[in-house]
Amino acid sequence: AQSVTQLGSHVSVSEGALVLLRCNYSSSVPPYLFWYVQYPNQGLQLLLKYTSAATLVKGINGFEAEFKKSETSFHLTKPSAHMSDAAEYFCAVSHTGFQKLVFGTGTRLLVSP
Amino acid sequence: GAGVSQSPSNKVTEKGKDVELRCDPISGHTALYWYRQSLGQGLEFLIYFQGNSAPDKSGLPSDRFSAERTGGSVSTLTIQRTQQEDSAVYLCASSLGVVGTSGGDQETQYFGPGTRLLVL
Numbered sequence: 735a736q737s738v739t740q741l742g743s744h745v746s747v748s749e750g751a752l753v754l755l756r757c758n759y760s761s762s763v764p765p766y767l768f769w770y771v772q773y774p775n776q777g778l779q780l781l782l783k784y785t786s787a788a789t790l791v792k793g794i795n796g797f798e799a800e801f802k803k804s805e806t807s808f809h810l811t812k813p814s815a816h817m818s819d820a821a822e823y824f825c826a827v828s829h830t831g832f833q834k835l836v837f838g839t840g841t842r843l844l845v846s847p
Numbered sequence: 848g849a850g851v852s853q854s855p856s857n858k859v860t861e862k863g864k865d866v867e868l869r870c871d872p873i874s875g876h877t878a879l880y881w882y883r884q885s886l887g888q889g890l891e892f893l894i895y896f897q898g899n900s901a902p903d904k905s906g907l908p909s910d911r912f913s914a915e916r917t918g919g920s921v922s923t924l925t926i927q928r929t930q931q932e933d934s935a936v937y938l939c940a941s942s943l944g945v946v947g948t949s950g951g952d953q954e955t956q957y958f959g960p961g962t963r964l965l966v967l
Contacts, residue, residue: 766954768955768956770958776960776961777851777938777958777959777960777961778938778940778958779958780955780956780957783954783955785954824890826890828954833895833903834880834892834895834903834906835880835882835890835892835956836892837889837890837891838889839889840889840890
């Protein structure tokens with residue numbers, strides 16, 4: 735069975751500071767990994783995905799994530815936070831490309847001026 | 848192009864009534880997924896369609912929940928005899944779902960804005 739653990743239900747940073755959102759996965763087979771962002775009262779928007787190609791994945795809005803098999807991690811980073819980054823972020827894993835996503839519990843990012 | 852659309856955006860119903868939630872996937876997407884987002888349970892998978900077939904309906908919480916897809920396009924999620932614990936945001940997603948398509952984007956699920964269901 736697959737699962738995702740997101741450490742920290744809330745992360746607070748100052749504008750301009752590094753953003754680090756943690757995600758660890760459990761999967762018995764090579765995973766597909768995703769980060770989605772959800773703004774208030776909206777659906778989920780894909781930030782980036784790992785599908786067994788490059789281990790360092792760059793996404794939209796300056797975010798990137800690195801797949802580390804030895805650590806079973808897929809942490810999301812952004813060098814400099816912007817106020818508009820305040821949202822909820824979800825890490826997800828799937829077995830193959832066409833099956834269900836298993837989501838973590840989400841991390842709410844708060845950005846202060 | 849148009850994204851995934853869902854209707855209604857909000858639905859308030861009384862306990863015991865039936866509700867139907869609609870999802871229009873992105874044109875050309877053969878795979879369609881329903882998820883539920885609630886405070887207590889987070890984001891949960893409900894059912895997956897490939898074309899009009901549902902090879903994975905393992906996430907449907909009870910036999911009060913059913914879904915169908917017609918013409919390989921629109922899907923309807925029906926909840927019968929609604930209960931207060933059914934209150935949640937119901938999200939629909941679609942993906943290309945076809946092996947071998949170009950672009951390498953076949954595995955990405957694109958989400959609609961959701962239907963917020965409140966059962967009184």
